[in-house]
Amino acid sequence: MHLPAARVSEVYDTTGAGDTFIAVATLALAGRLNARSAAQIAGVAAAQVVRRYGNAVVRPEALAAALDQSGEISNGN
Numbered sequence: 001m002h003l004p005a006a007r008v009s010e011v012y013d014t015t016g017a018g019d020t021f022i023a024v025a026t027l028a029l030a031g032r033l034n035a036r037s038a039a040q041i042a043g044v045a046a047a048q049v050v051r052r053y054g055n056a057v058v059r060p061e062a063l064a065a066a067l068d069q070s071g072e073i074s075n076g077n
Contacts, residue, residue: 003039006047006070016055025065044070048074 024045028038044066048058058066 006043008047011050013053017046017049020049
């Protein structure tokens with residue numbers, strides 16, 4: 001599977017991006033999403049983290065807003 005990276009307007013710090021990707025992908029898979037959707041959601045979450053300095057976290061409401069804005073998430077299991 002090949003997915004394009006989530007779009008990011010600016011990158012300040014990549015600290016925690018990989019950890020965020022793995023955590024969100026694992027949670028999405030545990031929630032019974034398919035691998036493609038899990039990877040897309042995790043990519044959007046990681047894209048949010050790199051837009052902040054230091055080891056940042058993505059709040060659920062911020063992730064939901066970013067997912068709505070991205071329009072890149074496939075629908076289906």
